[in-house]
Amino acid sequence: MDIFTLAQLLAKIVFVFAVCLGVIPFLVWFERRGSAWIQGRVGPNRVGPFGLIQPFADVAKFFFKEFWTPAEANKWYYHLAPIFALVAPMAALTVIPFGSYLMIGDQIVNLQIANVNSGVLFILAFAGLEVYPIIVAGWASNNKYSILGALRGSSQIISYEISMGLALLSMLLVYGTFDLHSMVAWQGQKFFGFVPAWGVFINPIGALIFWISTFAETNRLPFDLPEGDSEIVAGYHLEYGAMKFALFFMAEYVAMIMASALLVTLFFGGYQLLPGVQAAVDAIVSMNGLSDAAAQNLKAVFQFGCLFLKVAFFMVVMIWVRWTFPRFRFDQVINLGWKMLFPLALANVVFMSVVVYLMS
Amino acid sequence: MDNLDFINSVVTVFGIFAAICGLVLLFAKEPLSCALGLLGVLIFTAGIYAIIGEHFIATIQLVVYAGAIMVLFIFSIMLFNVKHDRESFNWKSPLFLFTSVVTAAVFVLLGRTILQYFDTPVIESQKGIFTREMVTDLGGNSQVLAHSLFTQHFVSFEAISLALLIALVGAVVLAKRKLN
Known part of the structure; x- marks a missing residue:
């Protein structure tokens, strides 16, 4: 491994994780201000302009709280769970491509941390591991509410993983590859010369099923049964305080970012430029007379910007949904998963295979 | 450090972790700890597959074993709340003594074989x-x-x-x- 490969790899890792963790305070701020706005309250507005510094004050508070562990808890697993909760979605983020490529000198830098041969399966693998922190946290805290939350969480995640996987399968039929870069490249085509060939236009039902499943997978309302505060106080993270709770909190946002990024990559063109941006890039290039390499770098920057905007849109919708819809009952959640989404996703796979067969 | 050295050292580290998880699986008292030990073994083996370039097997190992089968194991352990009946286990029963002697013998023979052949080159006939x-x-x-x-x-x-x-x-x- 030469020094350039190592340096660009480290730079990409630092960049992705810095962006991912760096937007969390602003998401928290948006969640609190947005919820206040939706509910006709004021929300945090004292710390900094528009209360923007509030999340940082929260973090400081978390750090200085007592580092408390329940007496009857299984210490090792109790401390392991929040770490695992944050690691699993972050590991999945490493295969999301966040741009086509950069030209540095005569070297090509592929804008994806890990170019795994079976990229989508890798994400599914780590999405599957996201159930463990919930189970382990609930079990290790030795609290009945926590156990109930853990049981709810694990059954919910298992149920929705099936429809999520089937929705993914229907898109794999269309793209014919596991490689996320090739999927995004495929979506760079145009239908009838002007409609972008995004997955959502080919397979809207799959996109809808996948989107609903991401809500359930990340335990967001209306699927936040594992922490349903009116019934089981806080579910699996009831016994966690200070920074350990904050880790779960961050993990939820990282999982949201990961799920939205995956949704965008599969169904909404990934880093493909939004309509109209290509014209802007061309204009800048011709105005400044940029070389090919510089033009490609500029395009990559805009591609990252477009991916960021698309992911941000879905994050905003997730927050919006949370403060708009009431929570389901648990039997409703399981019924929706097994009796509606699962057969629908299965039928959609059959339908998409017919479509793909007729098109090819 | 060249690439092969790096891979070898990572494989060694993962192997040691997998072995530790295996020991947890064998000697832990709670059933859930055993299950999590097995999960650790599976994850670190998947890591070994991934680092030697077999991404597909690594991901399938994670999806199928770690993501699905172990979840069901742990789910049922939690649901049925299996009590550990360590007290009732009879360490002196003849069956247990017999099986432990046989297991020890097999283990010693295996260890001897591995130590004998571990630096021989890869067998070419079975590929x-x-x-x-x-x-x-x-x-x-x-x-x-x-x-x-x-x-x-x-x-x-x-x-x-x-x-x-x-x-x-x-x-x-x-x-x-x-x-x-």
Whole structure:
């Protein structure tokens, strides 16, 4: 491994994780201000302009709280769970491509941390591991509410993983590859010369099923049964305080970012430029007379910007949904998963295979 | 540090972690700890597969074993709340003594064989038809596997899925005590 490969790899890792963790305070701020706005309250507005510094004050508070562990808890697993909760979605983020490529000198830098041969399966693998922190946290805290939350969480995640996987399968039929870069490249085509060939236009039902499943997978309302505060106080993270709770909190946002990024990559063109941006890039290039390499770098920057905007849109919708819809009952959640989404996703796979067969 | 050295050291580290998890699996008191130990073994083995370049096997290991089967294990352990009956175990029963002697003998023989042959080069006679270059040319592990699964081994693939479906229906029938 030469020094350039190592340096660009480290730079990409630092960049992705810095962006991912760096937007969390602003998401928290948006969640609190947005919820206040939706509910006709004021929300945090004292710390900094528009209360923007509030999340940082929260973090400081978390750090200085007592580092408390329940007496009857299984210490090792109790401390392991929040770490695992944050690691699993972050590991999945490493295969999301966040741009086509950069030209540095005569070297090509592929804008994806890990170019795994079976990229989508890798994400599914780590999405599957996201159930463990919930189970382990609930079990290790030795609290009945926590156990109930853990049981709810694990059954919910298992149920929705099936429809999520089937929705993914229907898109794999269309793209014919596991490689996320090739999927995004495929979506760079145009239908009838002007409609972008995004997955959502080919397979809207799959996109809808996948989107609903991401809500359930990340335990967001209306699927936040594992922490349903009116019934089981806080579910699996009831016994966690200070920074350990904050880790779960961050993990939820990282999982949201990961799920939205995956949704965008599969169904909404990934880093493909939004309509109209290509014209802007061309204009800048011709105005400044940029070389090919510089033009490609500029395009990559805009591609990252477009991916960021698309992911941000879905994050905003997730927050919006949370403060708009009431929570389901648990039997409703399981019924929706097994009796509606699962057969629908299965039928959609059959339908998409017919479509793909007729098109090819 | 060149690439092979790096891979070897990572494999060693993962192997040590996997061994530690295996010991947890063997000696932990709570059933859930055992299950999590097994999960650790699976995850670190997947890590070893990934670092030697077999991404497909690594991801399948994570998806199928760690993501699905172990979740069901742990789910049922938690649901049925298995109590550890360590006290009632009879350490002096003749059956246990007999099996432990046999196991120890097998273990010693295995260890002797491994220590005897561990630096001999890879056996050439047992290899399959695919070399690493061929697999890369044909479009990666997943492509090659899918192709052979859905052409050459199609009938056995369908037979196995049918058998699994029958097992699934059977499990539902058995679990549902009264059929109306």
